Amino acid sequence: ITYNMNARNSLETVPDTLLGTLLFNWQDSNDYFEVFAGDTIPTRRVGSSFYRNGMQHRLSSGTTIKLFKNINITPSFSSIGYWYTSTTEKFWNEAENRIEDRQVRGFAQGYEYSTSVSASTNFYGIYQLTKSKREIAFRQRFSPSVGYNYRPDFSEDRFGYYRTVQADSAATRFETYSIFEDGIYRGPGKGESQSMSFSLSSVIEMKYRKK
Numbered sequence: 001i002t003y004n005m006n007a008r009n010s011l012e013t014v015p016d017t018l019l020g021t022l023l024f025n026w027q028d029s030n031d032y033f034e035v036f037a038g039d040t041i042p043t044r045r046v047g048s049s050f051y052r053n054g055m056q057h058r059l060s061s062g063t064t065i066k067l068f069k070n071i072n073i074t075p076s077f078s079s080i081g082y083w084y085t086s087t088t089e090k091f092w093n094e095a096e097n098r099i100e101d102r103q104v105r106g107f108a109q110g111y112e113y114s115t116s117v118s119a120s121t122n123f124y125g126i127y128q129l130t131k132s133k134r135e136i137a138f139r140q141r142f143s144p145s146v147g148y149n150y151r152p153d154f155s156e157d158r159f160g161y162y163r164t165v166q167a168d169s170a171a172t173r174f175e176t177y178s179i180f181e182d183g184i185y186r187g188p189g190k191g192e193s194q195s196m197s198f199s200l201s202s203v204i205e206m207k208y209r210k211k
Contacts, residue, residue: 057081112188118147154188
C-alpha cells in the first residue's frame, strides 16, 4: 500500500489596496468592490475567493495471488481524494444574460478511483538434439497474460460532483460543470474507461555440453 498527501494554498493577483488585508486572512468573508485582474469594470468579490487551497490524497495498493500453483492473479486499486474549503456554483444571470459563478463556503470532498486485475502464467517446451557431437537442448518459454482496467464516470448524478446550469436566455441549452473546477487540484474527471489487454511473449534458451 502506498499513500501520499499534498496540500497547497496560493493567493492570486490582487489590487495593492487589498494585499495587506487579504495576505494572511484566507477565510475573509467580506465583499470587495474593485477592478480586479482580467476585468475592465468594478466587480464584487468575497475576500476568500482570491485564495486557492486544498489537499490531495493518493492511495494505491496491489498484490499477487497464486492460483493452481502456476497462474499469477494481480489485482490493484488506486484512488485520489480531494479536500476543499469551498466549491463552485454556477447560475444564469437574467439581468446580464450570462452564466456567473460564486464560491460556496464549507468543507467538501470528492474521490475518484480505478481498479485493474491481470492474470499471467508460463508454459515451457523442451527440444533436444540427439544426432550431434554435443548435447544440445532448447527450452522455449511462453508467457501469456490478460488484463482488465476499469474507471467509473464520475460525472454521473450518483456521485454529486457535476451539475448543470442554464446556458441561454431561452433555457433550451444547458452546460455541465464540476463543483471542483476552480479547485487547486481540480477534481474527479468525466468519462467512464474500460479496457482489456492481451500479450504473449516468448523466450528461447539453449544449453549444450560435450558428450
